[in-house]
Amino acid sequence: MGKPDLKARSPWAALTDVNRVDITPLHEQSVQTTMTVPGSKSFTNRALIIAALADGTSELSGILRSDDSYWCIDALRKLGVPIEVNGDTVKVEGKGGQWPEKNAGLYIGAAGTIARFLPGALACAAGGTYKVEASKRMSERPVQPLMEALESLGAHIHYEQSEGYYPLTIDANGLTGGEVTISGKVSSQFISGLLIAGPYAKEELRINIPDYIVQHAYVKITLDLMNQFGVETVYNDDLTDMRVPVSKYKGKNMALEADASTASYFFALAAITNGRIRINNLSMDTNQPDIYMADIYEKMGCRVIRGEDYIEVEGVEQLQGGFTISMKEMSDQTLTLAAIAPFADGPITITDVEHIRHHESDRIKAICTELSKMGIQVEEFQDGLKVHPGTPKGTTLQSYDDHRVAMALSLIGTKVPGVSIDDPGCVSKTCPTFYELLEKTGVSVRFA
Secondary structure, three states: OOOOOOOHOOOOOOOOOEEEEEEOOOOOOOOOOEEEOOOOOHHHHHHHHHHHHHHEEEEEEOOOOOHHHHHHHHHHHOOOEEEEEEEEOOEEEEEEEOOOEEEEEEEOOOHHHHHHHHHHHHHHOOOEEEEOOOOOOOOHOOHHHHHHHHHHHOOOOEEOOOOOOOOEEEEEOOOOEEEEEEEOOOOHHHHHHHHHHHHOOOOOEEOOOOOOOOOOOHHHHHHHHHHHHOOOOOOEEEOOEEEEEEOOEEEEEEEOOOHHHHHHHHHHHHHHHHOEEEOOOOOOOOOHHHHHHHHHHHHOEEEEEOOOOOOOEEEEEEEEEOEEEEEEOHHHHHHHHHHHHEEEEOOOOEOOOHHEEEEOOOOOHHHHHHHHOOOOOOOEOOOEEEOOOOOOOOOOOOOOOHHHHHHHHHHHOOOOOOOOOOHHHHHHHOOOOOHHHHHHOOEEEEEO
């Protein structure tokens, strides 16, 4: 399990001096609240890099202030891009596909988005040498499929330690364009990384996916953002054939969406406490796949109201289980569903998420280990898990330096006495204010 990689925690991190969080269950009252959640991680780093590549100035409001976005801004600034940050609004002076700094050392923390989106953006420039380093865990996550695709388009990449892994150096010399083939079953972010760089290739870029994309929705988010910044792509329905014209992004002012992944933890809180939570800066009109967790909460017996500019979830006394579900498109919410599954009236089986073994932690193994520690019967499969109903016993749980493990397990503490989470500061990767938001719902949180 190891110690958390504190170097990856940014100046925007929270709980930097906190070792453990103790959560006290709600007893007398259920959660009844209306709230807003921070901006979308999925949109923030895509928009920042596209804006930096664009001609002209962009103003992005509603960004997510988290470790991942801090390191993205930090890297772009080191490349010579002027960026002003005022609260959750960022002004980016785009540089037209070139980087003013021709030699730079960049650190990207644990941000998988930057690790996959930035290399192509670096390689498409006319010149420059860029060494990119990542956190310990990010340096254990393979990026070779993306790098091989970029190399086939003319990129020059040198691995500093292990082939296919960070740290690495990119010698920018432009990208040729033409046809490139890449698997989509490992990470949709590899494909987004190629797409984002595509307009600056010398010829039209044609991306061929020979198998399938593990999460179509995130590629669609990339394609839609490219379109909003003035680049019109052409693609088929299953996104296995995509074409990016030679073009340039144009600076744009835009408000980014709220984060549907973060919202889901609070909908889950309503579900397990027989409470009601309305999130008023989110609607079903989004490409973020985790928005469809609303359908799962409804399947489990909750009442869901889908408004034009809000979503509300109201829990029930007894959640319904007894089903099997593929979480391939919503794999970030696998742990959320697993954490509330013990409170259902039948087992819940989650499938098609083998790829989350290679995220910030081996998420399948992590959640199975921690639920078992609480006395819950769990069956672990290579591509998922089965959680049986039970009464979890309070204990200290590990976060594995993984924001999604920490946030999901914290939900159990709102129902079960004696639950503590070690190293809660890892939530800073995507939601530094998570425990603050949890307190605002009425849950008692104590930091130690």
